[in-house]
Structure formats: C-alpha cells, structure tokens
Amino acid sequence: MAFIGLLTLVLIALPHGLSYSQREILVVLTINILVVSSYRLLTLTGEWSLGHVVMMGVGAYASALYSKEWGVPVPISMIIGALTAGLVAWGLSFPLFRMKGFYFLIGSFAAGEIIRLLWKRFRDPFGGPKGIKRIDPFPDIDLGFIRIDFFDPVNYYYFTLIIVVLCLVILWRIEKSLIGLTFHAVHWQDKLAESAGVNVRDYRTLALVISSTFAGLAGTLLAHYIGTVNPNGFDIEQMVFVLTWAIVGGTTTLYGPIIGCITLTALNEIVLRELGLEQGRPLIYGLILIVSVLFMPKGLEDVVKRGVAWAQLQIVKERTNGV
Amino acid sequence: MKNFSSQTKREFLKRMAATVSAGMVVGLPKMSLAAGETIKIGFLAPLTGPVAAWGKPGLDGCQIWAERINAAGGISINGESHPVEFIGYDNEYDPAKARAGASKLVIEDGVKFVMMLGGDPWPGAQPVADRTGMLFSTLLPSDLGPDTTTLIAPAEVHPIYNVTGVQWLAENHPELKSAVICAQDDALGIPSVATYLAAFEASGIANEDPILFDAATTDFAPIVSRMISLNTDIICLDTCYTEFVHPLVEQLFQQGYEGTIISCTADFYQQMIEKTSAEFMEGFVFQFPDFDDPALEQDFINFDDPAGFFSEYNSRHPGEWGAVSWEYASIMDLWKWAAEKANSVEPGDVLASMLESGQGEHAFGTADWWGKDLFGIDHALVGNWPVVVIKGGKARIQDYKWIPGWYDEFGDILKKYFTQYNLMWDQR
Numbered sequence: 001m002a003f004i005g006l007l008t009l010v011l012i013a014l015p016h017g018l019s020y021s022q023r024e025i026l027v028v029l030t031i032n033i034l035v036v037s038s039y040r041l042l043t044l045t046g047e048w049s050l051g052h053v054v055m056m057g058v059g060a061y062a063s064a065l066y067s068k069e070w071g072v073p074v075p076i077s078m079i080i081g082a083l084t085a086g087l088v089a090w091g092l093s094f095p096l097f098r099m100k101g102f103y104f105l106i107g108s109f110a111a112g113e114i115i116r117l118l119w120k121r122f123r124d125p126f127g128g129p130k131g132i133k134r135i136d137p138f139p140d141i142d143l144g145f146i147r148i149d150f151f152d153p154v155n156y157y158y159f160t161l162i163i164v165v166l167c168l169v170i171l172w173r174i175e176k177s178l179i180g181l182t183f184h185a186v187h188w189q190d191k192l193a194e195s196a197g198v199n200v201r202d203y204r205t206l207a208l209v210i211s212s213t214f215a216g217l218a219g220t221l222l223a224h225y226i227g228t229v230n231p232n233g234f235d236i237e238q239m240v241f242v243l244t245w246a247i248v249g250g251t252t253t254l255y256g257p258i259i260g261c262i263t264l265t266a267l268n269e270i271v272l273r274e275l276g277l278e279q280g281r282p283l284i285y286g287l288i289l290i291v292s293v294l295f296m297p298k299g300l301e302d303v304v305k306r307g308v309a310w311a312q313l314q315i316v317k318e319r320t321n322g323v
Numbered sequence: 324m325k326n327f328s329s330q331t332k333r334e335f336l337k338r339m340a341a342t343v344s345a346g347m348v349v350g351l352p353k354m355s356l357a358a359g360e361t362i363k364i365g366f367l368a369p370l371t372g373p374v375a376a377w378g379k380p381g382l383d384g385c386q387i388w389a390e391r392i393n394a395a396g397g398i399s400i401n402g403e404s405h406p407v408e409f410i411g412y413d414n415e416y417d418p419a420k421a422r423a424g425a426s427k428l429v430i431e432d433g434v435k436f437v438m439m440l441g442g443d444p445w446p447g448a449q450p451v452a453d454r455t456g457m458l459f460s461t462l463l464p465s466d467l468g469p470d471t472t473t474l475i476a477p478a479e480v481h482p483i484y485n486v487t488g489v490q491w492l493a494e495n496h497p498e499l500k501s502a503v504i505c506a507q508d509d510a511l512g513i514p515s516v517a518t519y520l521a522a523f524e525a526s527g528i529a530n531e532d533p534i535l536f537d538a539a540t541t542d543f544a545p546i547v548s549r550m551i552s553l554n555t556d557i558i559c560l561d562t563c564y565t566e567f568v569h570p571l572v573e574q575l576f577q578q579g580y581e582g583t584i585i586s587c588t589a590d591f592y593q594q595m596i597e598k599t600s601a602e603f604m605e606g607f608v609f610q611f612p613d614f615d616d617p618a619l620e621q622d623f624i625n626f627d628d629p630a631g632f633f634s635e636y637n638s639r640h641p642g643e644w645g646a647v648s649w650e651y652a653s654i655m656d657l658w659k660w661a662a663e664k665a666n667s668v669e670p671g672d673v674l675a676s677m678l679e680s681g682q683g684e685h686a687f688g689t690a691d692w693w694g695k696d697l698f699g700i701d702h703a704l705v706g707n708w709p710v711v712v713i714k715g716g717k718a719r720i721q722d723y724k725w726i727p728g729w730y731d732e733f734g735d736i737l738k739k740y741f742t743q744y745n746l747m748w749d750q751r
Binding site for chain 2: 232
C-alpha cells in the first residue's frame with residue numbers, strides 16, 4: 001500500500017521535474033506503456049504478433065476519421081476507434097488462428113502490411129502515404145475557474161496516465177481472472193486445455209481482440225495529441241521497438257514490459273540525447289540491447305525480482321537477529 | 324545581497340520567459356539581444372535513420388556556414404555583431420519526435436529560427452509553430468498551406484524544380500519521346516511523380532503509367548526489369564531516397580539499360596560511378612550541383628564562395644556531399660539577409676523582412692515569393708534552378724531554367740496532375 005502511495009506521488013510529481021520537451025516524451029512513453037502492456041496480454045496465450053502496432057494504427061486512423069470526417073466528438077471517437085481496432089482484430093482472427101507459432105507470427109506481419117498498404121493506396125479516406133493531418137485535438141476543459149488545455153504536455157500526461165492506469169488495472173484483473181488462467185493454459189498446455197473442454201481458438205481470439213482494443217486506444221491517445229497519423233508511424237520498425245521493450249523487460253510479469261519500455265525510452269530519448277550523442281544513438285542503443293540480452297536473458301523484471309527477494313531476505317535476517 | 328550583472332539579469336528574464344511560455348505556450352515574448360549574444364538557430368531534421376541523408380549533411384553544411392559567418396564578424400543587428408550557433412535535434416522523420424524537438428528548440432533553447440526537412444514530421448511541429456509564432460522553414464513546400472503562416476520554403480521548392488531537368492532534356496535531346504517514372508509510394512515520391520508527369524507532357528514526351536513501389540522495398544531488380552521492358556527512351560527515378568537511387572542505378576547497369584536516366588537527386592554519385600562505370604553514368608541528368616562548378620561563379624549567384632564551401636565540406640566529410648549539403652546554409656544566407664535588414668532576429672520581423680518586396684535572394688539568383696496557386700500561400704521562393712548532368716565522371720551545371728516562366732506556360736498541366744494525386748492545397 002505504501003509502495004502504491006509512493007508510486008502515485010512520483011507519477012504525479014514526475015512531469016514537474018522534467019523539461020518541456022521531456023514532458024512531451026513522457027506523454028508518448030505513457031502511451032507506449034499501454035501498447036507494450038496490451039501486447040503482453042496476447043503473449044500470455046503463447047502467440048507473438050507482428051501486427052500489434054498496426055492495430056494501434058487502426059485505432060488512431062479510425063478515431064481520426066470519425067472525428068474529422070463525421071464530426072464525432074473526440075472523446076467518443078476515441079472509444080469507438082479503440083473498439084474498431086478490436087473489431088478489425090476479430091475479423092483478422094479467422095484467417096490468423098488457422099496458424100500457430102512461427103506461422104502466426106508471419107501471418108500477423110502479412111495482415112498488418114495489408115492494412116498499411118490499404119492506408120497507402122486509398123488516399124480517400126486514409127490520406128495515402130501522407131496520412132491524415134490536422135486531427136482534432138482532445139477538447140479543452142473549461143470549468144470557469146479552471147481551464148485545462150490538452151496541448152500542454154503536463155495536462156495531457158495526467159489525462160493519459162489516468163487512462164493507462166485504468167487499462168493496466170483491467171489488464172491485470174483479466175490476467176488474474178479465470179480467463180487469464182485459461183490464457184496461460186492455452187499457452188503451456190493447449191492440448192490438455194482442449195481435452196478439458198476449453199475452446200483454444202476462442203481464447204486466442206479473445207486475447208487478440210482485447211490486446212488490439214487497448215492498442216487501438218493507445219493509438220487514439222497518440223493521434224489526438226500529435227495531430228497526425230501516417231502509415232510509416234505503424235511500420236515494422238515500430239513493432240521491433242515494442243518487441244524489444246517486451247524482450248528486454250521480460251514478459252512473465254505485468255511490470256516487466258513496462259520496465260523495458262521506460263528504461264529503453266529514457267535511455268534513447270533522454271540520456272543519450274542529453275549526453276550529446278544525438279547521431280550515435282542507434283549504435284549505442286543497439287549495443288546496450290545486445291549486452292542486456294546476453295547478460296540478462298530473463299529480462300529486467302528478473303533483476304527486480306532478485307532485488308525484492310534480496311530485500312526480503314535482509315528483512316528476515318534482521319528480524320531473526322532481533323529475536 | 325547578490326549583485327546580478329546585466330547579463331545574468333537578462334539570462335534570468337529569459338529563463339522566466341521560457342518558463343512562462345512553457346506553461347502557456349501562447350507566443351514567445353520579444354527579447355532584445357545583448358551585445359555579442361549568440362543567436363541560436365534550430366535544426367530539426369532526421370540525423371539518423373533512412374532519411375538522414377537529407378538531414379545530417381545539411382547540419383554539417385550549417386556548421387561550416389556558422390564558422391564562416393562568425394569568422395567574418397557574425398550577424399549584425401542594430402550595429403552589433405552576434406555569433407551564430409546551430410542546435411540540432413534528431414526527429415528521426417517522426418512527427419511525435421518533431422513535436423518534442425520543436426518544443427525543446429523553441430521553448431528551452433530559445434532559438435530564433437527552426438529549419439526542417441519537412442514532410443511527415445511537419446504536422447507534429449506545426450502546433451508548436453502555431454502557438455509560439457516561431458518561424459520554420461521546410462524543403463518540401465507540400466507542407467505549405469494557407470494556415471502555415473510561419474512556415475517558408477526558401478531554398479528548395481521540391482518537386483517543382485524537377486521540371487527544369489525535363490525541359491532541358493527536351494530542348495537538347497528532341498529525339499527522346501517516351502518516359503517511365505518509378506518512385507516510392509510516399510509523401511516525397513508522389514508529388515514528384517505528378518511533377519514529372521506534367522513536365523514530360525509539357526515537353527511532348529509520352530508517359531507510361533508510373534511504377535510505384537513500397538518504401539520498404541529492398542529488391543529493385545523486378546522494378547527495373549519492368550521499366551526496361553517498356554522500352555522507353557527515358558527512365559526517371561523521380562525523388563527516390565538515396566538508398567533507392569543507388570540500387571536502382573546498379574540494376575539498370577546490370578540489366579544492360581542504354582537509354583537516358585533522369586533523377587531528382589544523385590547524392591554520392593561518385594559511389595554510383597564506382598559501382599557502374601563512368602560511361603554508363605555519362606549523361607545522367609539531375610538537379611543538384613557540386614559547388615565547385617564554374618557555373619556557380621556568376622554574378623547572380625547569392626551563395627558566398629561556393630567552391631570554398633564545397634572544398635571545406637569535402638575535406639571534413641569526404642564523399643558525403645549531397646543535395647542538402649548547401650541548402651540549409653543557403654536558407655541561412657536568406658535569413659541573415661532578412662534579419663540584418665530588419666535589425667531584428669524576432670521571427671515575425673524576419674519573416675516580414677523576407678516577404679517585404681515579394682522577392683528574395685535565393686542561392687541561384689533573385690527569386691519570387693510564389694505558390695498561392697499550388698500551396699495556398701506565397702511562401703515558396705522560386706526562381707532559377709540548375710540542370711546538372713554527369714559528364715566525364717563529374718557533375719556539371721548545363722543550364723539554369725526559370726521555374727515561374729515554365730509555370731506560366733504549363734501551370735495548368737501541373738495543376739491537372741496535382742489534382743489527380745490529391746496534392747492541391749485544398750485537397751489535402
């Protein structure tokens with residue numbers, strides 16, 4: 001409880017200790033935490049997708065179009081945009097879940113590329129390679145005595161933080177529920193689960209739809225902040241970043257990918273830039289990745305686990321000595 | 324009580340102004356420069372990644388420009404000299420990073436002008452420009468629109484100048500009657516396709532349907548085979564990224580193509596010659612000169628000592644001279660001229676000074692502020708543009724062509740293709 005209280009204080013105070021541009025990065029980082037956490041939900045079933053970032057794009061494009069073309073209020077278009085991503089994922093699940101493992105991985109990549117190509121080919125309504133610009137921002141809130149301008153990264157960070165925390169709680173509850181346990185069963189003992197009456201395909205579909213809906217929501221958060229979406233923003237390079245955060249952080253815990261995302265983003269966007277290593281960042285980033293995979297194969301979450309175990313041991317020792 | 328020097332007080336006020344604007348972001352306060360105070364200029368472009376070839380060489384060129392200007396006494400504002408310094412931010416051609424970078428440069432670093440490559444990252448930076456009134460420049464005028472009142476395209480009106488290469492080809496090689504264009508299907512490739520289609524049509528050269536490929540393409544052999552099979556007199560490489568132009572040219576060489584090649588750029592063309600042959604590359608037409616070209620030593624050229632600049636650039640960055648190596652520096656020439664004329668470095672004053680007479684000092688001669696027809700705003704500086712041809716293994720300017728003149732005659736054709744590709748400002 002004390003830890004949650006402390007974490008809440010840190011998260012509230014965090015933007016005030018950062019520069020303006022670092023606050024901008026913080027907003028994107030918070031959104032990326034939702035992307036990587038939702039991705040982990042799918043990995044619980046044992047399937048790794050290469051189309052997750054495209055699902056984020058589906059949410060972003062959908063919300064942008066609903067608000068820009070049909071005049072749907074932004075908060076509602078964001079919700080419908082996220083649901084659209086889930087719906088598209090459901091449609092894709094029919095061909096994709098005829099495959100497993102490596103074939104699913106390649107199939108998800110192909111499906112994602114098809115969607116990206118559709119965005120590029122159909123200039124109307126998707127804007128072609130240039131994408132959609134001038135997307136309506138999240139509307140300001142004017143309560144008379146206070147006006148919240150969501151162009152300000154601090155305000156948008158708090159808004160995003162609330163959404164992301166809510167989503168993480170939902171993801172955590174799903175994982176700890178019977179559905180989550182079934183996801184694990186589908187991953188580790190799919191034949192056994194099937195023999196026990198579990199419809200493996202339905203559960204994989206459910207995981208894909210839920211993870212895509214949350215990825216879509218992340219896309220809507222980004223689209224209405226940056227004000228533009230284009231197909232290149234959701235390409236395989238971005239997907240590799242998500243994979244990297246998940247792998248470096250570890251995927252056995254909810255916090256593993258989050259730690260990976262925070263550590264690597266802070267390293268890439270803040271530390272290396274502040275050190276003046278602007279142009280050498282890709283090289284150094286790559287080296288750090290190789291070193292971390294070599295020396296921390298279980299991910300950063302393992303370091304946290306060991307740290308917690310060590311701390312607990314020290315407490316037990318102290319108590320034992322006291323007795 | 325601590326005694327603040329005037330410099331310290333000024334710094335304090337500036338920090339306060341930055342803090343206030345960071346919280347509100349509703350326009351930057353005007354701050355007069357202290358004597359000898361450094362003028363900071365932002366450079367917000369891709370310095371890493373696939374588009375870095377159109378960012379990093381520009382920053383390298385700007386560093387040389389700054390050293391030359393500073394050695395000559397700096398920028399003179401109200402009779403006082405100020406050194407100039409560039410602050411770079413790698414936007415990785417990503418709008419989210421462009422937004423963070425624009426915020427950093429404008430609000431934290433206090434730059435007076437921000438240069439961008441433009442394209443995908445511009446929409447990310449645009450809200451920062453709108454809110455702060457900061458003057459930005461782009462190399463891609465397709466970023467311009469009636470609402471981009473603080474954005475200018477003062478060096479390269481891409482892709483309109485591509486018409487000059489086609490015009491020169493038609494005048495000097497009237498036997499060329501057909502062409503096929505290939506391009507990556509993206510924000511850089513498509514406007515260029517529309518322009519080349521218009522230029523070929525205006526010159527009486529028949530167009531085959533353009534061959535568009537995805538920006539993730541790595542195997543160019545099938546694309547080249549398809550183009551060669553069409554048996555056209557000209558193969559046009561459009562505005563392909565440098566990393567596409569090289570393999571395309573290699574494939575054309577390996578598959579025995581013998582016709583004429585025209586391209587917007589031929590960055591690092593010496594490497595292409597090494598991979599093919601000087602004979603194969605003979606007659607390759609493109610748009611970006613080496614700056615040791617004797618044709619740049621003419622009175623109407625507004626770039627100071629181009630040969631010296633080229634030599635210095637090559638000694639520091641051997642083999643890295645490219646299309647943008649001089650462009651950002653030439654934008655700075657224009658900015659310096661306007662700032663000194665206005666006796667101010669404030670974005671609004673400099674912009675007003677630039678636009679005042681309707682003409683500006685472009686690197687290739689005095690040019691017109693132009694573009695309302697295509698872009699919805701007269702913020703593109705258009706005039707002469709050189710046609711460059713590789714001869715004997717060296718790129719040499721063959722001629723200068725006046726772009727507004729071409730547009731007066733064939734503008735309707737260009738608008739037809741711009742409309743076809745949804746590129747007109749009111750279609751975007």
